[in-house]
Amino acid sequence: MDDFSLVINAGSSSLKFAVYRRPGSEEWRLESRGQIEGIGTSPQLSLKQADGRKLIEEPAPEVKNGRDALDALARRLRSLYGGSRVLGVGHRVVHGGAKYTGPVVITPEVLADLHRLTPLAPLHQPHNLEAIEAVSKLLPDVPQVACFDTSFHRSMSSVAQLVPLPREIRERGVQRYGFHGLSYEYIASMLPQVAPEIANGRVIVAHLGSGASMCAMKHRKSIDTTFSFTALDGLCMGTRPGAIDPGVILYLFQNLGLSAKEVETILYMKSGLLGISGISNDMRDLLASHDSAAQLAVDYFVYRATKEIGALTAVLGGIDGLVFTAGIGENSAEIRRRICGASAWLGIELDADANERRGPRISTGTSRVSVWVIPTDEELMIARHTGLLLGLTTAHNRKHKPSQTQGAAYSH
Numbered sequence: 269m270d271d272f273s274l275v276i277n278a279g280s281s282s283l284k285f286a287v288y289r290r291p292g293s294e295e296w297r298l299e300s301r302g303q304i305e306g307i308g309t310s311p312q313l314s315l316k317q318a319d320g321r322k323l324i325e326e327p328a329p330e331v332k333n334g335r336d337a338l339d340a341l342a343r344r345l346r347s348l349y350g351g352s353r354v355l356g357v358g359h360r361v362v363h364g365g366a367k368y369t370g371p372v373v374i375t376p377e378v379l380a381d382l383h384r385l386t387p388l389a390p391l392h393q394p395h396n397l398e399a400i401e402a403v404s405k406l407l408p409d410v411p412q413v414a415c416f417d418t419s420f421h422r423s424m425s426s427v428a429q430l431v432p433l434p435r436e437i438r439e440r441g442v443q444r445y446g447f448h449g450l451s452y453e454y455i456a457s458m459l460p461q462v463a464p465e466i467a468n469g470r471v472i473v474a475h476l477g478s479g480a481s482m483c484a485m486k487h488r489k490s491i492d493t494t495f496s497f498t499a500l501d502g503l504c505m506g507t508r509p510g511a512i513d514p515g516v517i518l519y520l521f522q523n524l525g526l527s528a529k530e531v532e533t534i535l536y537m538k539s540g541l542l543g544i545s546g547i548s549n550d551m552r553d554l555l556a557s558h559d560s561a562a563q564l565a566v567d568y569f570v571y572r573a574t575k576e577i578g579a580l581t582a583v584l585g586g587i588d589g590l591v592f593t594a595g596i597g598e599n600s601a602e603i604r605r606r607i608c609g610a611s612a613w614l615g616i617e618l619d620a621d622a623n624e625r626r627g628p629r630i631s632t633g634t635s636r637v638s639v640w641v642i643p644t645d646e647e648l649m650i651a652r653h654t655g656l657l658l659g660l661t662t663a664h665n666r667k668h669k670p671s672q673t674q675g676a677a678y679s680h
């Protein structure tokens with residue numbers, strides 16, 4: 269096999285990875301992708317080829333932590349792709365703070381900066397950085413790139429980035445950062461090709477997965493987004509509540525006597541679809557259930573999404589296009605139908621057959637606002653950034669030129 273680049277998305281209990289090849293200097297081509305799930309409980313390694321063919325699916329009992337997971341991954345990749353060189357490793361890093369407006373080649377200074385951001389994303393950042401440090405030990409000569417979930421939203425106005433608390437608190441880094449940026453950046457890069465009529469217009473992208481958020485874009489740049497200081501704000505999610513009155517949190521501390529750890533667990537793990545339904549955090553289970561609590565959870569999910577579409581439309585001063593992406597957005601015709609039905613007042617008219625077929629265009633020819641389903645690909649976005657920053661691929665050879673936001677990124 270040709271030399272390849274590796275994309276790593278390290279989480280608290282899983283390590284996702286993708287291997288890309290570079291035919292000539294054009295767009296990366298996916299070779300295989302996989303994950304090690306259940307780190308710390310019952311680890312399982314799976315790897316599939318780009319065409320979906322299973323290459324590996326086996327328990328990985330030796331994996332007790334993130335470092336072990338990278339060792340296990342390195343062993344499997346060596347046995348599969350032994351004769352090839354790793355050209356570069358791109359990492360998904362959740363937080364780039366206010367400083368990193370684009371991806372960056374990792375140096376000791378950058379790493380120190382990113383460690384300082386850990387208090388802003390304590391559940392994710394340490395795992396992302398641990399993976400970078402493990403790779404530099406395993407492959408000391410291979411350059412690494414950090415790609416941030418926050419960068420795409422640095423085009424937001426200072427008003428939209430504001431958390432209206434006293435200055436001394438804001439100076440400690442309390443502001444609206446936004447997340448899911450790599451997904452939004454990928455969708456923005458696809459608009460000229462898939463939906464050219466809205467690519468330069470006012471577009472709301474709904475990333476509806478187990479984590480869910482929306483982004484209001486003008487000319488493919490982020491104007492506002494529903495996530496803010498943390499990935500708890502905005503829409504109802506699988507296990508996170510989305511926006512709630514901060515007074516509720518005070519009540520949990522002051523009247524119910526819960527500890528910070530207990531409140532954190534409630535907010536990140538026990539709320540949202542799971543908390544409302546008491547059944548599941550998976551939209552498929554809830555849609556299949558006749559239980560009234562499951563139906564209430566789905567109703568709330570749709571209600572909250574509809575409300576945010578209204579708010580973001582106001583911020584954009586109108587809407588030309590709506591794009592659905594991620595697990596629920598790409599796969600659930602029912603949720604798309606319900607959100608679009610509730611947003612009909614904006615001039616959205618769904619084409620029922622196209623919606624069932626997953627589009628890509630799912631609105632009628634006469635719909636004032638066009639509606640689309642565009643599958644996201646955060647790993648490819650990371651591979652693109654890694655290739656460009658390391659000089660492995662060239663922008664002019666790629667199908668989709670980088671947006672201005674991406675272009676600015678390469679000044680780091």
Ligand code: AMP
Pocket residue numbers: 476477478479506549550551552555594595596599600
């Ligand atoms: P993601 O985080 O983008 O991988 O999305 C994962 C979520 O997508 C799952 O938890 C499911 O709730 C949801 N999902 C996947 N397929 C479907 C489907 N066919 N119908 C409804 N929800 C789905």
